[in-house]
Amino acid sequence: MFRHDENAAPTHAQFAMRVTILGVIAIVAFGAVFFRLWFLQVLSGEAYLKEANANRVREIKIQAPRGEILDRAGRVLVDNKTVLSLQVQPSELPQQNEPRNDELRRVAEVAGMSYGKVKDEMTAQMAAAMGLKPHDYKQELRAGEIEEPPVPVTLKQDVDKDVVYALRERQDEFPGVSASQMYVRNYPNGTLGAHLFGYVSEIGPDQLKEPAYEGLEQGDRIGATGLESQYDQILRGRNGAIRVQVEASGEPRGRELSRIEPEAGDNLKLTLDKKIQAAGESALAATGLPGAFVVMKIDDGSILGMGSSPTFDPSVFTPPVSTKVVKALSQNEEDPLLDRAIQSGYPTGSTFKAISGSAALESGLITPEHTFADAGSFMRYDRKWINAGEAVNGVVNMVSALKVSSDVFFYDIGDLANQRYDEDGTEIIQDWAKQLSFGSLTGVDLPGEGAGLVPTPEWRDKLFEDASDPDSCGGKEILYGVDGCFETDRPWSAGDNMNLAVGQGDLQATPLQLAIAYATIGNGGEVVRPHFGMEAEDATGAQTQAFEPAPRREVDLSEDTRSTIMEGLRQAASEPAGTSYPTFGSYPIEIAGKTGTAEKTLQEDQSWYAALAPADDPKYVVVVTVEEGGFGATTAAPAACQIFNAVFEIKDECAAGTSQTR
Amino acid sequence: MPTIARPRTFDERSAGIGARTGLLKIDPVTAFAGIGLIVCSIVALGFTTQSEIAGDPYFFTIRQSIYAVIGIALMFALARIDYSRFRELRVGIYSAMIFTIVLVLFLGFAALGARRWIELPFFQFQPSELGKLLLVLALAGFAIDRARRQTAWQRTARLLLLGFVPALIVFVQPDLGTALVYGVITLAILFISGTPWQHFAALGGIALAAVAIVLLLAPAVGHPVLHGYQLDRLTSFLNPSDDPADSSYQTNQALTAIGSGGKTGRGEDATQVQNHFLPEAHTDFMFSAIAERWGFMGAALVLSLYALLIWRALRITTLSKNLYGSLVGAGIASMLLFQVFVNVGMNVGLMPVTGVPLPLVSYGGTSVLVTFMAIGVLQSIYVQSQLSSPGSLRTAL
Incomplete structure (x- = not known):
């Protein structure tokens, strides 16, 4: 131990030596590290670089x-x-x-x-x-x-x-x-x-x-x-x-x-309800025919069920995918991959009368009190216009014409509307139909929908003009719907409008578009945006996002017009002599629904049913169509009844109707 | 101990304000080495840790810069204080050190796992890091304290015990590296304070016996003292290529990083760090990261700054106006030297992997602050020696 004064600087020889020893240790340590570094980096750098390059991720x-x-x-x-x-x-x-x-x-x-x-x-x-x-x-x-x-x-x-x-x-x-x-x-x-x-x-x-x-x-x-x-x-x-x-x-x-x-x-x-979806699919499947259905809430456009028949097993697209099976599906003549509810355009038959009827009322073309003597047929433009089966309905107004599905009443409306077009160029039925979502995409959150077609004078006249041009796609021939070529052999005529008024002819609508039009009438003028997405949730079930699409637009629909049409639809389903009375006459919930039978060349008629329920305060719209299903009352209406059973949790027998109207 | 008023020297008078604040009297070389090292660290972190935290490429760089600014401020503040006051506070300092490292030990038990830090609002405070400096300040005081009242053996035993207790506590944390640093500080202060040679010879004998017990006898009877990974780390550096997937993995990757850096470094192609092959590249293996990117040039620059710093620390030890200053200076010098040698040695494969940070270069708040505080104490010793020396006889060089 040093002898020292603790307040003085250590000057002892041993102290200096010991600090020097510490210094020597430091020099040795630094020397060793420097030498090692030199060896690693300068002498062996190449080898280590090779090793570093061999390290991969x-x-x-x-x-x-x-x-x-x-x-x-x-x-x-x-x-x-x-x-x-x-x-x-x-x-x-x-x-x-x-x-x-x-x-x-x-x-x-x-x-x-x-x-x-x-x-x-x-x-x-x-x-x-x-x-x-x-x-x-x-x-x-x-x-x-x-x-x-x-x-x-x-x-x-x-x-x-x-x-x-x-x-x-x-x-x-x-x-x-x-x-x-x-x-x-x-x-x-x-x-x-x-x-x-x-x-x-x-x-x-x-x-x-x-x-x-x-x-x-x-x-x-x-x-x-x-x-x-x-x-x-x-x-x-x-x-x-x-x-x-x-x-x-x-x-x-x-x-x-x-x-x-x-x-x-x-x-x-x-928004889909599994039970309603299952009911709709099985009702369609029971017909054994191609078709589609839509069930939607009319206040916000949430879709409770939507299906298409024939269907397919979606698991064919999950690995391992068999190209053979997929090829067979896509080449199947019945086209099971086609979603007929949004991708197929059809004339909708008499279900369209609710649209043409409300157009006529809302435009002031006729009043709810306007009557027409239905004699089963009439002659106009060198042609005989007849009810299905030439049924004579006597004097009808808008309500009773909807109830019994008088064709001549609506032919007359179509003609009146066309006269208005000749006078001032307004297209009463077409404009109204377009407002109710026909002829354009509905904006549903499902890719691949079709726009359909609302036939107008300009449309047909353009096709006619094209046909007379020898350089057009059809050349000297007149082609319609062949290889994307659309031409016609005649210009627009009053008859086209008369056919449109009853939902026949060139009209092309998807079942979803028809459902939206009915929903608009039912809810008093809101054209809803149909949608499937309701909300997104994380794994714990907590909501991360909600989808509440706003209505696409409002249309002017007077309460007068609305109640007239609704009453016609109600009577058609719920009053004796109504077209779907046999199916819905005794149904526990009052239905307001319209049958439709779309005529097709070379094919059995297409059966339609479009309905709002409950009739006095509608909440749901159901649309069913069955290709080659015959009259609306015989196949589509009973299928719609099965769907209402699921919606209202009712067990009704859903008898097939006998009405042979369009 | 209060400074005794004395007539001003010519130097002080001409130095004006600088002399009164003591700022101009600090050792510029020591300050240069410390600041140079932290600049190296910040630059290196800026280049090598950009992909470490997604979305925040300068996470470590910015934090290290903040620590640097605070650390440098602490260094200047300590330089103005007369370090001799710490001698009077030795019991308080020692108790504070023991209290904080015991506290962190209990917090660690409470969290059911190893913990070396206390969570503070802005950073994780590591008491065992601060303990390094506190141990130097306290132990140097005790070394003088005991000088006149005991036999030489008693004195050595007491100092050893005072150093051994905190070392044991941090060893249990478990933090083997810091325990070794405490041990080295204790030995250095014993050595410089003049402990007879035969005491060191006896210590060596005891140490050999202890190692034999820890490594051979205790495991044999079923009570291993070292954790398995600690033992692996201590022995694996002897043959690093044995088992690349295991504990020597780090050593291997560090050697590959350093070696592949070559003379001038790999620059942007420094894949060992960029692909995370090299673990802990911003803390314990920061030296390898520098050596890979900037090669021998970069690594040698950092080493030279350390050599400069330690040379100045030893020089200040000899310049001190009193024995306490010399012991503190020697303790700090040994603490720095040991940490640099063990860390760089671990990087270059000369020493086992023990988790000792590279002072001022490894990322870490407490380590940076404490190292700058240690440098501040060195500056204080220097400043006081200059103030007490008549005229400019005892100059810096």
């Missing part, structure tokens, strides 16, 4: 499960299941041709695929990743203009567990080959709602560039059609990723560099 995607699609009560309509898929990471396969092809041959054998199929699949998917055609991709690859894209190739989806075990046991023989779990859609209710959901598929190269799909990568799965596509951003979720360090050979170094957990998509709750 492989990103393993963790697929996020898509949100479920639920009905309005939270019942599952679409959920997920997992399948095992067989994947190949081309960058981790042997790079020389011979060993690579050897391995692919063995993979093909284990997976029960042909070697050619394996090669084709790889070329096709890698070409798609580069946005090239397979042939061009092969050429450019061979010419050395491009490199193999670093994307995994899915050889087979839904492989057997045994195959996976076989591969895992011999993983060292199969570098770059792996099995991964994949979520695919599951439809627990079979064909229920098949036309609504659409399907999920891998994102295409063009979609990758769209802003709606920002942040997605090749191989990610998106909703391709239907509600899956419409609400993709909600359902999709966010894929996670594990980044793993691998050697240049692809051999994992066993360390996870980072992990981003996947975020499941939100669940989509629809």
Whole structure:
């Protein structure tokens, strides 16, 4: 120990020596570190650089499960299941041709695929990743203009567990080959709602560039059609990723560099009611004929049920997709993939009388008291205009004409309206029909709807003019509806308007458009925006987003007009001699509904029924159409009755009617 | 201890305000080394941690800059205080140190896991980091205290005990690296305060026996003292290529990062850090990150600044106006030297992985603040030595 004065500076020789020893230790330590650094960086830098370059990252995607699609009560309509898929990471396969092809041959054998199929699949998917055609991709690859894209190739989806075990046991023989779990859609209710959901598929190269799909990568799965596509951003979720360090050979170094957990998509709750949907589908199926139905709330446009027949099994589009089955579906003559509720345009027969009738009243063309002597037929423009079966209804006004579905009453209205057109160019029925959503897209949240057609004088005159031009699409022939060529052999005439007034002729309307028109009459003038989306919920059931689309527009519908039409519709369904009285006369809830029978050349008539209920304070609209179903009263009305049973939770027998009116 | 009033020297008079505030009397070389190191750290963090936190590329850079500003301010503040006052406060300082590291230990138990920090509104305060400086200040005081009243053996034993208690507490946290730093501080103060050579020889013998017990005997009878990972870390550096997936993984990746940096660095191609192959690249392995990106040039620059800093610390030890200052200076110098050597040694594969930060360069609020405070104490020793020296006989160099 030093002897010292603690207030004085230490000057002892031992002190100086000991600090010096500390200094020497520091010099030795720094020397060692400097020398080591020199050795590592300057002398062995090259070797370590090689090692650093051999360190690679492989990103393993963790697929996020898509949100479920639920009905309005939270019942599952679409959920997920997992399948095992067989994947190949081309960058981790042997790079020389011979060993690579050897391995692919063995993979093909284990997976029960042909070697050619394996090669084709790889070329096709890698070409798609580069946005090239397979042939061009092969050429450019061979010419050395491009490199193999670093994307995994899915050889087979839904492989057997045994195959996976076989591969895992011999993983060292199969570098770059792996099995991964994949979520695919599951439809627990079979064909229920098949036309609504659409399907999920891998994102295409063009979609990758769209802003709606920002942040997605090749191989990610998106909703391709239907509600899956419409609400993709909600359902999709966010894929996670594990980044793993691998050697240049692809051999994992066993360390996870980072992990981003996947975020499941939100669940989509629809306005659809599973029970009503099921009732509608089974009522349609019972007819054994193609057709469609729509059930909608008239105050806000929420769709409770919408279906099309014939239908299909939506699971044919979930992996593993059989191209054979899909091809057969798309080539089927009955066209089960077609959604007849929004994609098919038809003349709607007498159901349209509610539209032409309200047009005539609202425009002041006639008054509710206006009468017409219905003698079963009349002659006009060198033609005999007749009721179905030439039934004589006596003196009718708007209410009774709707009740018994007098054609001559509405032929006369059509003629009156056309005279007004000749006078001042107004198109009373057409303008009104267009306001009620005919002839344009309804804006429903389901992609692919058709606009239909409201025939007007300008429209027909233009087609006629085109036909007389020898350079037109039809040439010297007059073609209508052939290869997108529309021409006619005559200009607009009063008869066209008379046919329109009863919903025949050139009118093309979707069942959904008819439902919206009826809803507008029922709710007093709000043209609602039909929709399926109700709300989005996260996994805990908490609402993350609500969809309440505002009405598209208001139309001027006087209470007088509305009550006249509603009374006509009510009597048609609920009073003796009404066209659908046999079906709805004794129904516990009073219905206001109109039958329709659309005439078709060379085909059985198309049966229609459009109804609002309850009649005194309508809340729901139901539209049913059955192609080749004959009279509206015989097939469509009983089917609509079955649907009302589900809406009001009633058990009625729904007798078929006998009215042979249009 | 209060400064004794004395006539002003010619130097002070001509220095004017600077002399009164003591600012112009600080050692410019020490300040340069400290500020140079923190600038290196901020620049390196700015380049290497941009992808660390998604959406916030300058998270670490900005925080480290804030710590730097506060730290430098603390350094200047401490430079103006006469460090000798700390000697009077030695019991309080020692108690505060023990209290805070025990507190964090109990908070850790409460959180059912290892915890080394106390959550403060703006950053995580790590008491064991501050404990390094507090131990130096207190132990140096005790070393002088005991000087006249005990036998040499008693004195050594007491100092050892005073150093051993906090070391044991942080070891239990568990924080092996900091425990070793406390041990080194204790040994350095013992050494500089003149503890006889034979005491060190006896200590060496005891240490050898302890190591034998910890590594061989205790595991054999079923009571291992070191956690499995601690033992792995301590031994794996001996043969790093054994098991790349395990504890020597870090060492391997650090060696690859440093080696691949070469003479001038990989710049934007520094994949070891960018791809996160190198773990803890902004804290314990910051040196490797610098060495990869800026090569031997960058790494040597940082090492040189440390050499400068430690040389000045030793020089200030000899310049001190009293023994307390010398012991504090030697304690700080050894603390810095040990941390630099263990951290850089761990990066270059010469030392086991022990979680000792690189002072001023590793990201971390408490470490930066405490290191600047330590430099501030060094400055205080320097300033006081200049004030007490007659004329300018004892100049800086």
